[in-house]
Amino acid sequence: MPISQPSSGMNRRWLLKELIEPELLVGPEHFELVETRRPQPAADEYLLQTLCLGTSPAQRAYVTNTVSMHDKVNAGEVMRGRGVAQVVDSNSKHFQPGELVMATTGWQDYSIHSAHDAGMLAPRKISTGNHPSLALGILGTAGITAYFGLTEVGSVKPGDTVLVSAAAGGVGSSAVQIARTIGARVIGIAGGRQKCDWLKRHYAIEETIDYKSDDLELCLAELCPDGVDVYFDNVGGDQLNSVLNHLALGARIVICGFIATDYDEAAHGPSNYKNLLRKRARMQGYFVFDYHDQFQQAEQQLMTWYKAGKLIDNTDALAGLENMPSALQSLFTGDNCGVRICQTTAYPESNSL
Numbered sequence: 001m002p003i004s005q006p007s008s009g010m011n012r013r014w015l016l017k018e019l020i021e022p023e024l025l026v027g028p029e030h031f032e033l034v035e036t037r038r039p040q041p042a043a044d045e046y047l048l049q050t051l052c053l054g055t056s057p058a059q060r061a062y063v064t065n066t067v068s069m070h071d072k073v074n075a076g077e078v079m080r081g082r083g084v085a086q087v088v089d090s091n092s093k094h095f096q097p098g099e100l101v102m103a104t105t106g107w108q109d110y111s112i113h114s115a116h117d118a119g120m121l122a123p124r125k126i127s128t129g130n131h132p133s134l135a136l137g138i139l140g141t142a143g144i145t146a147y148f149g150l151t152e153v154g155s156v157k158p159g160d161t162v163l164v165s166a167a168a169g170g171v172g173s174s175a176v177q178i179a180r181t182i183g184a185r186v187i188g189i190a191g192g193r194q195k196c197d198w199l200k201r202h203y204a205i206e207e208t209i210d211y212k213s214d215d216l217e218l219c220l221a222e223l224c225p226d227g228v229d230v231y232f233d234n235v236g237g238d239q240l241n242s243v244l245n246h247l248a249l250g251a252r253i254v255i256c257g258f259i260a261t262d263y264d265e266a267a268h269g270p271s272n273y274k275n276l277l278r279k280r281a282r283m284q285g286y287f288v289f290d291y292h293d294q295f296q297q298a299e300q301q302l303m304t305w306y307k308a309g310k311l312i313d314n315t316d317a318l319a320g321l322e323n324m325p326s327a328l329q330s331l332f333t334g335d336n337c338g339v340r341i342c343q344t345t346a347y348p349e350s351n352s353l
């Protein structure tokens with residue numbers, strides 16, 4: 001089916017209506033899609049056309065009236081988000097029409113950027129050729145997050161038993177692939193039998209646990225009699241509590257996220273943290289952009305593994321900018337399998353990988 005486009009010379013933009021109360025699930029009703037004239041680049045500026053947009057649970061924090069480490073989007077502003085875009089008009093000698101970049105475009109078809117933008121989030125040229133969405137998936141943000149969590153925080157080594165929560169999600173399905181490539185034994189936790197089967201079918205991982213119908217503690221006792229060496233945790237809450245009872249000596253717990261308790265005011269920390277001492281284990285949180293100066297090295301490693309067939313595309317795309325609010329919501333209802341993105345226009349045909 002063709003992907004919807006703005007009217008000629010126009011730009012569609014998703015604006016936030018107002019900050020959302022934490023007990024409400026973010027969704028289409030909190031945003032307004034408006035069409036304005038396509039902007040023109042001034043001196044030293046260039047115009048990007050968004051090709052695909054990523055989603056992240058952090059985006060809910062941008063628009064929710066709660067304390068978080070992320071800046072808020074104000075009412076009436078374009079929703080913040082990152083995506084892959086193509087330069088379509090340029091008054092900068094540094095960016096040429098046709099080039100692909102990863103940029104904070106926001107949820108809109110077109111965005112203007114300055115050639116003088118600097119810092120971690122400044123637009124960066126990418127080389128995923130005619131598969132631009134890979135730069136949002138295993139070769140991009142999701143893959144890089146999993147890579148540093150496993151290698152730098154989790155110190156994963158061949159033979160380790162690695163357990164991943166939200167394993168069928170974007171970062172999770174990247175983590176299972178990377179851990180398996182490093183030579184670990186991988187067990188994925190996911191919500192539902194369908195997601196567990198998808199994990200086994202696509203990523204050839206040894207075992208899965210459906211936390212919605214299996215008894216997590218019983219499964220861990222059975223599957224990990226010697227304990228878990230690395231727990232890559234995207235979820236927190238009850239799942240983290242259960243895993244703490246099944247640690248191997250010297251275990252590493254990688255706190256990537258805590259989507260189960262993010263907006264739960266009553267949530268408490270783990271009750272059985274004493275096992276950290278008994279098992280000489282460590283639990284460490286991290287933020288992927290802390291490793292920004294090593295991104296290039298990670299991208300090269302991921303690309304090498306991808307070209308060798310050890311990693312595969314894990315994007316899960318919806319078509320059309322109009323689906324962005326639903327795409328974000330799906331992360332909290334569990335409707336995604338892999339990295340949830342929205343393709344906003346046809347991808348260019350040139351530039352093979």
Ligand SMILES: NC(=O)c1ccc[n+]([C@@H]2O[C@H](COP(=O)([O-])OP(=O)(O)OC[C@H]3O[C@@H](n4cnc5c(N)ncnc54)[C@H](OP(=O)(O)O)[C@@H]3O)[C@@H](O)[C@H]2O)c1
Pocket residue numbers: 055056057058142145166167168169170171172189190191192195234235255256257258259260261286287288289330331332333334335336338339340
């Ligand atoms: N530390 C960092 O730098 C960094 C960077 C990026 C992302 N993150 C974190 O990484 C985690 C994964 O992010 P992602 O973008 O890849 O999202 P995702 O895993 O693709 O989507 C979220 C998944 O979480 C599960 N989930 C949702 N609500 C849940 C709940 N109440 N209890 C248990 N599971 C729930 C769902 O899977 P099921 O259907 O299997 O339940 C859902 O598919 C998030 O916690 C995010 O905040 C951290």
